[in-house]
Amino acid sequence: MVSIKDVASHAGVAISTVSKVLNNYPNVSSETKKKVNKAIAELGFVPNAIAAALSSKKSGRIALLMNLNTQTQAIDEIGMQYMAGAIRQAKEYNLDLVTVFFSMIQDMSYEEITRYFLSQNIAGIIICGISKDDVILQQLIEAEKFKIVLVDAPIVNATTSSVWIDHKRAQYDIAKRTILQNNAKRVLYIAGKKNGYVTDERLKGMEKLVRELNLTMLIRYGNFSELEARKLTFQYGQHKDIVVCASDLMAIGAMKALTEMDIFRPVCGFDGITLMGYVGKQMNTVRQNFAHISEEAVKELHQLMEGAAGRNVIVQYELVRMQYLDIIC
Amino acid sequence: MVSIKDVASHAGVAISTVSKVLNNYPNVSSETKKKVNKAIAELGFVPNAIAAALSSKKSGRIALLMNLNTQTQAIDEIGMQYMAGAIRQAKEYNLDLVTVFFSMIQDMSYEEITRYFLSQNIAGIIICGISKDDVILQQLIEAEKFKIVLVDAPIVNATTSSVWIDHKRAQYDIAKRTILQNNAKRVLYIAGKKNGYVTDERLKGMEKLVRELNLTMLIRYGNFSELEARKLTFQYGQHKDIVVCASDLMAIGAMKALTEMDIFRPVCGFDGITLMGYVGKQMNTVRQNFAHISEEAVKELHQLMEGAAGRNVIVQYELVRMQYLDIIC
DNA sequence: CTGTTAGCGCGTTCAG
């Protein structure tokens, strides 16, 4: 392995000089800079990021902590999009991104997790999919020892930012549009998971809408499961005018049930996943640009690591009508 | 940050002694060991893995290089499974796994890629989803500078192992079973992607079967796309007795086409993805345990890094009948 | 069995 030392002797300069041109220090004559760059090119020198981190004491390593529901869904399109976006943006900032799954740390105590991240020289963490029940992670956030960006939870403190869309308004918007289009009065709302941040926000949006439009609403929790949404629709769909679901997957379940019951009810979903196409029908939904959200998360983490204080970052969403063609073409 | 030095002075021993108990060296009296461990606990000391790697010159860092087709599929169940398995096993071996996507390195030259891995102190790489057209990666493999495990390609050299199921036999088995069950003679085979390793192996299996059972076979490439398989089935399905597909996704496309054409033809797939359940019908398929495969890949990489030579590792598969219930329940 | 010494590859003063 060719090191900075080799470059130095090959260029006939001191090690520190090489280091300076490497890190774009101002006070290096353009002539020696040229010499050094030539030597670097000739030797194919690769600066060792690890050693640099050790020496400079700042690592530029960040972790992407993901809660993939491979159990309930087998396929997590949302998670994939989050990852893709974060990776892209991390590369842009020259941050070394390590992907960590909840499953890897689920049996660890707070201390162990802290230790894990410290031992890995990780200073910043992006967390996707935290719920109110993840007490250990809550502890991690409250300790303020790491710079953290939460992608779907509204916690903010000195070292923690929150990045997400306005779920309350989005749920309000999409449901309102669908309800007005269909002149519906009696709503079946299939919410997500009890105690989920996202779930609660979306629920608030519905409650506001119900008050404003003077509707009636039956709320049931579908736990983001297609099957449960299907069952709930069988059970309650008959006597409602519309089924509003807190996720596309549940909307699919609801639509399947309605098809089997052979009745029509408008359905609206949330997320804008492509999988939806499989249902072969149309419905209104909120499209979140997950990749973009996680890009923003990395940007925000970068800010935090530069010393900025935690804050709320709100990302835009779109109301769309998804259809079969989305997946087939 | 509390370092090994603090522990040493706190315990009243030398730094090297602490290092020795940290790394389980044999010749340390149990008494000093106790002292040191006490100090470690009291100070909450976390050994810095990065520094250790620098010093010992072996990194324990491996990369998982993934080719996710988020463009064509939007959801890559297989990729997710690969990742989950690899991560689990890496943790077991105490290897630091970095996930890298093809998209991150697709514009890089061979030199740049090498530089990237070197700068990251990465010694071992697991590659999922390489094709014959990835010339840069081929170069990386041939250079034998890194220990590499390929998950779906049969390349083996001094520093490269290959881990996969026997695709030829698997394709042969599943097609044979389905054909005999249905007494079919004229086969439409929708293969994967031209020049794909997996595709070619599976094709060989079909060719063998055709010879043995004296069948006729029309081969078309569906590029692992549901839509293309659908089109091909529309075009050729009518005059065939069976549609054999090189992937479940394509099998779904084929089944949709058959449903729309309102004719029955047995279909068989490959992979055993759960998404299949969405189709609402039954079919034979080959179930690969992707998570297990990538676990084996990590094990094999570990062997390579310990000095073993590259070799072929064959993993088992299962012939199964997948059905609607798989996803609903 | 323990402590001393010399690096790993790099960044960073501080004289020159």
Added chain:
DNA sequence: CTGAACGCGCTAACAG
């Protein structure tokens, strides 16, 4: 503008 010297946190000989 340049280079010698020191240190980051740790491991690995080598003495004692």
